[in-house]
Amino acid sequence: MPGARITALGHYQPSRVLTNDDLARMVETSDDWIRRRTGIATRRIADEAESVTDMAAAAAEKALAASGLDPRDIGLVTVATCSAVDRCPSIAAQVAGRLGLPSPVAFDLNNGCAGFCTALATADHALRAGAARHALVIGAEKMSDVTDWTDRSTCVLLADGAGAAVLSASESDGVGSGADGIGFGADGIGSGTEGNSFGTAGIGPVVWGSDPSRGDYVRLVDEWQPRFTQEGQAVYRWATAELPGLAREACRRAGIEPGELAGVVTHQANLRLIEAVLRQLDLPEDVVIAQDVVESGNTSAASVPLALSKLVERGELPSGGKVLLLSFGGGMSWAGQVVECP
The missing domain is CATH 3.40.47.10 (Thiolase/Chalcone synthase)
Structure with a gap:
């Protein structure tokens, strides 16, 4: 492929x-x-x-x-x-x-x-x-x-x-340098060690899923006048407990170590939450961490591409640099992958 x-x-x-x-x-x-x-x-x-x-x-x-x-x-x-x-x-x-x-x-x-x-x-x-x-x-x-x-x-x-x-x-071989290609298994893409790295592609395998039992943590309900509500402390506890492991898994599936990243762009939910999550990854000081939430607030599904585009436009991320994208929210749902900067 x-x-x-x-x-x-x-x-x-x-x-x-x-x-x-x-x-x-x-x-x-x-x-x-x-x-x-x-x-x-x-x-x-x-x-x-x-x-x-x-x-x-x-x-x-x-x-x-x-x-x-x-x-x-x-x-x-x-x-x-x-x-x-x-x-x-x-x-x-x-x-x-x-x-x-x-x-x-x-x-x-x-x-x-x-x-x-x-x-x-x-x-x-x-x-x-x-x-x-x-x-x-x-x-x-x-x-x-x-x-x-x-x-x-x-x-x-x-x-x-x-x-x-x-x-x-x-025209690359896509994700996966092994004979098994993407490496589908019981737990989705890249379940084993075979064929779950970048190869020469620019988008690594996705880590995604949801926990419907926690679906009421973030809500946007009411047919006629929907309003955003969330259980802030519950979201914070879930994110700080689960996101570091998901970040490491996205890197593993891309075939790199977190320390090899040029940058990290998480969902810009809350700067304190972002800092608490990324401290657990023990990243080198030169890894660029998106903090667009400070000037842009939480823009939900727009926050990751907005922050990434601004970092690239300002020249803070190198072309070809590996960047971890990691998002989470209502559902509780999550999705993330390592990509190469254009």
Whole structure:
């Protein structure tokens, strides 16, 4: 099978900046309280008329331009989102229309905050199977639409934005340097030591799953007026206990040690949580850790591609450098993989 790699990135954020001091005038909180508990200083909030589709299309247009591809080359578009109002046509189909893509398969994917890494793996598998040559994978959220602005435990977290990646099939042997290729087994991709490394591809095997017994930890429910709610302490305990092992497994399946990473981009949920998780990996000091949550807040499925695109744009990650992507959220769901920077 061909390999697949990320060839270009793009991102978009609304112009309105909401500071902690602004929030302190809306709800009982303070800049000090928010920074100590979350690490967040500012977040971006979309205008009322600005939709998930608007933000997704802006990020995707930037990624497509950076890729140098013609719109006709894109054969698959998927948008990870949990906050979109539109059901049909999908956000992906609307983005395809705006960018002038003539006939891609287009669909939305809802896996909460784990959505982008899930969508990335889904598109990667499609390209490896020959279903398309090039794909657009987008994470886009307007979390301000589903925020309870009277709940200080959640309204201080959430924000809006979008990030996008162009994936392209390569002529490599794909993931897996052994005779068994990807190495499917009872526990999914890469269950053994055979054939579960990068090879010459740019996207490593995915580690993904869910724990439905903890599905009420993060919720977005109510048909007519959905509101984001979460059990913050329960999420923190779960993440700090489970994510370090998932990070190591993603590295193992990619055939590298965590210390060989150029960077780590986790879901930007909470800076204190990110720090607690990554301390357990004992990473070298030169590994770049995404901390976009400080200036962008928690943008759910948009947070990983948004943070990754900004790091690459600023030149903080080297081309070809191995970067661990790791996301988690409602479900409780998780997805992660090691990728090479474009």
